[in-house]
Amino acid sequence: MTGTALQARAVVHENDGRLAVRARQNLEQFSVDGHENAPPCGMPKNYSRKVTIERHMQKGLGLVFALLAGAASVFAQTRPAPADASGGAYYEFMMGLHFESQGDSTGALAAYQRAERLDPQSAEIPAALAELYARLNRPADAIAAGERAVKANPSNPEANWILGSLYARMSEMPNTRDADRRTYSQRAVATLEKANRNAHPGVPMMLARLYIADQQYEQAVALLVALVSDEPEQIDAVALLAEAYQATDRDAEAVALLEKSVVDSPELYATLGQVYQDQGRWHDAARAYEGAVQERPQFLPLRTQWATALLNAGDAQRARQVLEEGSAGNSKSTRALYLLSEAQRRTGDYAAAEVTARRLIALDLRALGGPRQLAQIFRDQNEHQKIVGLLEPIVTARLRAADAADLTSETFRSLYFDLATAYESLRQFDKAITMLRQARTLSPTDPLVEVRLARSQQEGGKGDDAIRTLQAAVTKFPKEPMVKLQLASTLERERKYGEAEAVFRQMIAEDPKNADALNSLGYMLAERGQKLDEAVALVERALVIEPGNGAYLDSLGWALYKQNRLEQAEAPLREAAKQLPTVSVIQDHLGDLLNRRGLYQEAIDAWQRALDGDGDEVSRSELDDKIRSARQKLGRQK
Structure with a gap:
């Protein structure tokens, strides 16, 4: 004292x-x-x-x-x-x-x-x-x-x-x-x-x-580096130091620290998996989470993290196995049930996916994740009327109630967007537009509702209405570049190319690092065969900002293809097609390139993937004609 x-x-x-x-x-x-x-x-x-x-x-x-x-x-x-x-x-x-x-x-x-x-x-x-x-x-x-x-x-x-x-x-x-x-x-x-x-x-x-x-990250790093050096077995300190490294953009040091530490402290595998996950390194994340599960094989939350990484890495079959080995189907974990249903859906086992989705719904009849997952399963099978039967009562009741919690919920918004898509697939455009207008009235501060309404208007043949909706939204939400981007894209689809180009260029002038605007303008120019040197330069600028972006790689490859630089176009188009196997227009672009290079069987395979994909921005009849022509050329080669 x-x-x-x-x-x-x-x-x-x-x-x-x-x-x-x-x-x-x-x-x-x-x-x-x-x-x-x-x-x-x-x-x-x-x-x-x-x-x-x-x-x-x-x-x-x-x-x-x-x-x-x-x-x-x-x-x-x-x-x-x-x-x-x-x-x-x-x-x-x-x-x-x-x-x-x-x-x-x-x-x-x-x-x-x-x-x-x-x-x-x-x-x-x-x-x-x-x-x-x-x-x-x-x-x-x-x-x-x-x-x-x-x-x-x-x-x-x-x-x-x-x-x-x-x-x-x-x-x-x-x-x-x-x-x-x-x-x-x-x-x-x-x-x-x-x-x-x-x-x-x-x-x-x-x-x-x-x-x-x-957010005093440097002080944290200085403190923790000394602590970890003196006591490397302190796994909480190691994990915290990795977090501080990440916060100061020292990701490589975070990974190196954890990769070294897991040798003696396998409890850190989950932390390493999270760091890989934050970097989008899904294959590495899956391997790290596998190490974590080996330490705690019956701990379902770790299995869900492992399955998430596997699904993002494209290995749905392994993700399903991981979850089933952890008895996810019999659990009361909404996350585990959702992931299992998603793995079953991606492996084409729709019956099992539906059973699991209905278990998810039964856990909480008010929750929206289960109905949305079930709608996805129906969509894969083109059962659009089932989607309407499932979602319409939910959406109608909640819009009528105008509950603030529902109206601000991203899951609820996704749910009625899915319903709008089902209406459109059934050619019931007026229903989609009416429902989205009601949602807009109840959610006047949500720019995404404006964008989705404009899409339904355009899909329903009301392009001028779509443009007016988006022009009003640009005025209403002047700091939302996404709305302006959608306006330019809608003008392009309505063949108002000069107006679209003006909007794209305005966006780039306002923000030279707007990668979406750079890519969109570059792609529009390439698609029309105009200003191809500038088109290539614009997309290359977008790729500097977002290296490896599959959509941007497709734009670059397509611009190079339009310049008849077929050899240079092949690498980006192949990588884009690998990253986005279900995007029909990207598979179509790759097929066109391979056909020009005389690789007819590969071209046929690419066009077939385009037929099996999302169907956006492609013509099935044109794809059929391309496949038929390529088969004839292949027959003459033999």
Whole structure:
């Protein structure tokens, strides 16, 4: 303690009487049950106040320790404090420790409060009081006591540890106001930086989390690099350092760290998988998650992560196997059931996919994920009337109710967009337009509804209406480039090429790094056989911004094809077709190139994929004619 009276006794002072609070790596929620054995708010679950108290009491004078152990009941009844303030403060502090050791929180609070009144200059007494308040789930009182402790001695490491832990917890509490959250975080950092890291080795981890939460990534990296170097087995520190590396665009260092660490700490395979996933390296992510599942083969959440990576890597059959081995079909996990149904759908087992989707629906009749998945299964089988029968009652009821939660839900929006697509497939364009206009009225701030309405109008032969819808939307949403892009594309499809080009060029002038606008203008020019050198240059600029984008590679290959640079066009067109095997127009482009190069069988295969694909922007009769002609040429070759 810092008080003169207690310094004289040299029993509980700054160097020897610190409150022992074990290191924590993750701050827990404030407990609400009020059990005596519950850890303090902001303290770890394995925290033992008994150990803390015993350490304090063992440092007391032997005579006082014996007195407390042998005459507790007398002390509790009579509280015979010494006459002088110094003896009284020390005596009450030791009594507080004793009461805590007996589980008497009320008595301990009273004793600490008396001690603090007798020695208001002490930092140790309010620090002990703060810790007890925390254990009793009284965060406001705990913080107030901690602040008194730090005010009494700003450099007291134990008081700073306790107060910093409380501030950190308050910064993470869900009911903390956003305006206060940053303040608590900054105070936590300021106090924890003064804490004793030898007594509390969890301090660096707490500080690192706070630095990351406050976007002070470089400070977090500096702290964690030293910690991981000293203690490479600290897997939480390794994971946090990888996160900090990613936040500072040092992805390669994050991967290298985790790839090295998983050798001795396979628990980090899941973290490595997530890093690969963030980089779009789905094959690598799948291998990492496989390693994680080997450590915990029955843990379904890891299997769902593995299956997600496999599906994104294009291996639906393996994803299905992974989920079925984890009994996903019998689980109550909506994520697992959705992924299993999706894997079954992608492998063409529509009957099994439908059964799983209906199980998903049965888990929660109000949820929309199950109906949407079932609609996808029907769509693959061109059962558009079934989609209408499934989705129309849901959409109609929710639009009629005009529930705010529904109207702002992206899943609900996707659901009625799917219904609009089904209406269009059945040539019921008026139904699609009427429904989307109702949705627009109820969701006036959603630009995507405007875009989808314009698409239905254009599909229904009302191109001028579509243009007017989008022109009004551009005025309404001037900062949404997606709306302007859709306007330009609609003008192009309506053969208003000059107007479309003007909109595309305006977008590029406003944002020279708008890759979509660069690609779209380049593709339009290539499609029309105009300004082909500029078309190639525009798409190449888009690919600098988004390297490897399959749609952009197709545009580049098509522009080169139009220039009769067939050899240069082949690589980008093949890569685009590989990335997007179900996009009919891309397969058609590849088929045209291969046909020109005399590779007739490969051209036929590409055109067949175009026939089997989404059907957008291609003519089935023209594809049939191309295949027939190529077969004749192939026959003459033989």
